[in-house]
Amino acid sequence: MSNDRLLASRRLDVALAMAARGDNEAAIEVARAAIEADDNWDEAYFALGELHEKAGHGEQAIEAYRQYLMRDATDRMGAEVRLMLLGAVAMRDRLPPEYVRALFDDYAPRFERALRDRLTYRAPELMYEAVRSLMADLPRPLEVLDLGCGTGLVADVFNGQVDVLDGVDLSPRMLNRARAKGVYRDLREADITAMPDMATAHYGMVIAADVLNYLGDLEAVLSMIRSRLVAGGILVMSLEEGDVFPFDLGPGQRFRHHPDIIADWLKKAGLEVLSNQQGVLRQEKGMSVMGRIVVAQARITPDGMIQSLGTVMPMAGDGEFGSENVAVLH
Template identity: 35%
Template sequence: MHRHSTGQIMQQSQLSSGDVIADRRADYAKMLDEGGEPDAAAELMEQALELTPGWAAGWYRLATYRERAGKVESAIEAFLKTLTLDPEDIFGASLKLALLDGSNTPDRPASRYVERLFDDYAARFETSLVERLDYSVPQKLAALVAATGRKYSLAVDLGCGTGLLGPEIRAYAGRLEGYDLSQKMLAKAGEKTIYDHLARADLSLAPEGSGVFADGADHRADLVTAADVLMYLGDLESTFAIVDRLASSGADFAFSVEDAGEGDGFHLAPSLRYAHTEAYVRSLCRRCGFEIVETVKTTIRMDGAKPVAGILFIARR
């Protein structure tokens, strides 16, 4: 994710194999990989996995080393093994397989994968994103909200993360609620004392099971926001169903996507994030009774040295 690949972030929290010798070999393999020797790293990981063949995290690491060494077929085998040992797919092996072997792209990543990704990333999220990657979506989305000239009674920030958008829109909302899948992200958002209510929610589920409606009625929000969230979801049907239930008549929905260019759907990018086409977003808005007020095409962050193209939307019901 972002400047680091998703795989690199996941590796920082991968659990011990439970075997001291295997762990030592795995640590050394990591050093070799970081030193630019993925072939040698893969060889050492294979030795570690001979000692601990049921270590899902180890198989994921082996797969990434093989992939970096250009051994795609054997990387696919190791990702498949990871998935067998980890059916909840907390490492996102199904996403890697979709990119490597052209198998069906999952409509969305496993919730456990996204939750783990952001739990792991919470402590350094803002430093990485804002200072290193020139991330400016909260300011740009807030500018669209400010331009409406409206004062909202209740704003609901979906996928609020560490609360980067909250301070930018606080002045326009009487009450501000934030929802996120990651408890560690929510804890960081809580430290800002900006939100009136914070709670865990899963935007990939139907409204009833999402967690967004536990503390309030339907159609309660006159502003709904989702800053840099939808690229972790793929298929946006469930998210738009949640927004449909949340938004009152006349409500505004301000959000961003990574720009997939022409076409009418979405695709999985090598970053393991999803990009969406403007046509796909417009069709979902229409179905939920939202009219798009403004779109802004802009760079939303850097990924390595490359700018990531995105689209900001504000739509009104």
């Protein structure tokens, strides 16, 4: 078994430089030479898969990604995601957590600049507009849980409008940047599908901005969110919209959810849709990424009471929460 990692690394650097100049076929040959120097280097197989994929060599790309997975079972580079997009494996119900963590750890230093300046990301603003008229009727103090909080882009918009912000994220480097803003009370590194104990057990509002796109099947996580809401509390979430029922994986390596399955899952979780608004979440490769901003509340019983966490309580305020509203946000 060859194991000259230094030589392999040098060869792979050359291969990637060739690919950057558009000489993809030559890059593939040099990447193969890198693997000959160290045939146990997982990253070299992944790079070879990418080069084959770019060249339109589907079968060779699939084989390279499979070789990568044989050497890295955690899949921190996301080979299974590539295999799903290539149709080589069945659609999974989530992206590999180690891949998502590594992706955002690497992305953290340039995350805000990239989203705000290059991608014109505006989901937090759309989410705030979707709940602004409802917030006066939410229980006080208004404690908010920011799922997949990242660097704190939601906090930039909601800080000063709520009493407390707590956050959860998978990426420690993203959390470090959120922590530096000094606006969160409690920040935890965790997978949102296995929520840790927080400073507060239940919240008046849960915000999920562009985090549920990394999960396919949302039934369990919506039930978890429901369990974290106080009576009358609301969930506001952004989702990329898809035409495939129940969901599919888009070219941006994020799940797109069909509107009908979202309605089914929310109903099963005991959440009533208050609004369901369509809007442009970001720009990507010159194209608008369409999504949904959905607001849902603990289900109202026939006698006008709110059933939440096994407790029946009167609905706060004068009942101004409306029925489902579909509007285009610009």
